[in-house]
Amino acid sequence: MNFDFSDDQKLLRENVRSFLAKEAPLAVCRQVLETATAYATSLWQAVATQGWLGTAIPENYGGAGFGRLELAVIAEELGRVLAPIPFSSSVYLASEALLVAGTDEQKRRYLPPLSRGEWIGTVAHFEGPGDPGNRPVKTVVRSGKLTGVKMPVTDGDVADFALVTAKSGRDLGLAIVDLHAREVQRERLDSIDPSRSLASLRFERVPIEWLGGRPCGSDTVQHIFNRAAVLYAFEQLGGAQRAFEITREYTLNRYAFGRPIASFQALKHRLADWYVELELTRSNCYYGAWALSNEAPELAVAACGARVAATNTFELASKEMIQMHGGMGFTWEHDAHLFYRRARYLAAVLGPAPVWRERLITCLERREQAS
Amino acid sequence: MDFNDTPEEAAFRAEARAWLEANAEPLAPGEQPAGLEGRFDPDMVHKAQEWQRKKADAGWACITWPKEYGGRGATPIQAVIWSQEEARFKTPPNIFAIGQGMLGPTIMVHGTEEQKRRYLPPMLRGDEIWCQLFSEPAAGSDLAGLRTTAVRDGDDWIINGQKIWTTGAQYSKWGMIVTRTDPNAEKHRGITYFIVDMQSPGIEIRPIKQMNGMSSFNEVFFTDVRVPDRNRIGDVNDGWRCALTTLMNERHAIGGGAGGPEFRDLLRLARTVMWNGKPALQDAGVRQRLAEFYVRAKGLQYTSYRVQTALSRGQTPGPESSIGKLVGAPLRQNMAAFALDLEGAAASLLDLRAPEGALWQLAYLGSPGLRLAGGTDEILRNIIAERVLGLPPEIRVDKGVPFKDVPTGPRP
């Protein structure tokens, strides 16, 4: 057994971390949060130049030809700096979906500009409040034209195209939609995390092409979400870990009653528990990464586990960060709310934890029936 | 990252499995190694020793120990593979863990060559069972507050005092005891560590009935008990250092899951117990809770894989290893509480007619002990906070003063 990243992957982490330390201090996130900009274009450019967008895209489609473990490493680092860029939408969702289910022609058309950062892609699935679960998607495709409303769509305001879940008769598929088409109305929506954007997309008989040439079926759609969930989990883990580090540092330097507040057992024990959650989550994420990079049959269960753990832990981390900073933690000026907002954004845009818990048990049931 | 056995690991696993198949009976799916029936078996010690000897004869006991003491110098990963395989078979409870997992390693680090040769092989074979005489009525979490004294008398030491919570004292041949040898020194400085023959005159062992009805631990009284100086481990007044080796190994030994029901047993229960005319497993709320338990249990399992990976790369197991018991013990207790909720009124039965042979009732009654033994949850949090996270130590009022001047509660 070898349940760790390789030395090369660890070196990659170091390089990514020191690059982002320079290019993406939290002030970059705050800048996007406080202004009308949708994302940090210069950071996006820098990330594209580093070749990270095409990390897991094969070279013949313009990528770097590494694997998902390398992508997971980068995801965690982007999570640590709360990178205010549409990386998750364009890479974990759109690029990965194309790789999994696209035709060769589609890959050749979309992947090179995606890996250069010239195009941004996303997936549009949700249709308003509540858990879509197995409820039928209302968006439909008739005679090659798609009609429906998707809301909220992560990065839907800046994406060039979206993979839209839609029904054709009884089949579910992912329709590739050019978001610049005139049959698409998009509206930017205020986001709980203004450093990451959201839109509603209204489609009125917009011409589409199916990802893979025909509706790929709900299993493939779910598979695409599962794969993305692992990478999202690494981003969440990174955010939770960074929140922990900042908070630990603060509790060592803030004095009350003549002692560092880190010496009060009420805080010490919660920091210990927080550390434990981080370690358990890291382990679940590693298992997810292993399953993802090996195309293992365990992927569905592993992805649900990583997603649930990472969502829980980022939420815990962002709450504790504020609490342990005291009044300072509740100010606009302090960075704690950046984490609090990002945790909730990342939890929501791929469906919240209860949905993934339910899915996890469904997968376990299926697995038991199969064996 | 590669989650599968390497070819060498696979070969080792096959070898282990082949021997187990030839020598033990596999557990049926869902069967527990020790249900309600197995718990009170008076013949348990004998059966456990028989199994241990069989393993020792074939080279499957304490496999990571050096060959000269009966082991096979196996790697930590091989030890894990062996225990995974052994867990699939019906075997008697492991009553040797305290010796083999905690005291043996202490002797290996701090003992003389003569002590290693004398004590380790029979410990490995299970011929001699060991107990740990650390805790006292006034010294548990604060072990260094111990008051049992040892006073030099020629080539011997004379021990007086009381130990408590001593698991397995009633069937042990040897005990490892920490004693106070200098009450004028600072609390951690005046402690000495000995091996004591449990049959020595002056030792009285009284079983304590635990809250789960069993009596695996005891009170042990020492009245002028003689221990030869050659049974001393480490230097005089340097026993605290040796005790720390034992405690460190204890957390590893206990962290490694210690039997009892697991997630899959909970899943099976949820499938078989009916709620509102349907299996409980179909209830949305039940499913949410189950998912949380699963993610935690798996997080713990995969964390142990990370620890093993570090070990197999020759790195010292990181602090991650200290989280095993802190997560595992409350998880067991919480799963048991939830399982009993699922059982409905039948949760009140401690009877073979309870679901699953009262598996979860036993886990519910036993798990509080796991959160105390070998370092309480709170002490483990202190350890993680201070040693792993580098947070400030507790403010102490017992440092820098002679032990005899440390404040205490009312003495009995």
Ligand SMILES: Cc1cc2nc3c(=O)[nH]c(=O)nc-3n(C[C@H](O)[C@H](O)[C@H](O)COP(=O)(O)OP(=O)(O)OC[C@H]3O[C@@H](n4cnc5c(N)ncnc54)[C@H](O)[C@@H]3O)c2cc1C
């Ligand atoms: C099943 C079982 C088997 C055992 N087997 C053995 C054995 O074989 N040999 C042996 O020597 N001992 C054994 N023990 C004893 C065990 O190690 C002690 O019970 C344990 O260390 C706690 O000590 P205590 O019982 O004195 O409780 P105390 O130390 O009095 O603790 C009481 C409470 O105070 C808390 N507390 C204490 N100090 C702190 C602190 N600094 N910060 C925060 N909270 C604190 C504790 O966490 C606990 O909740 C066993 C115990 C059990 C339950």
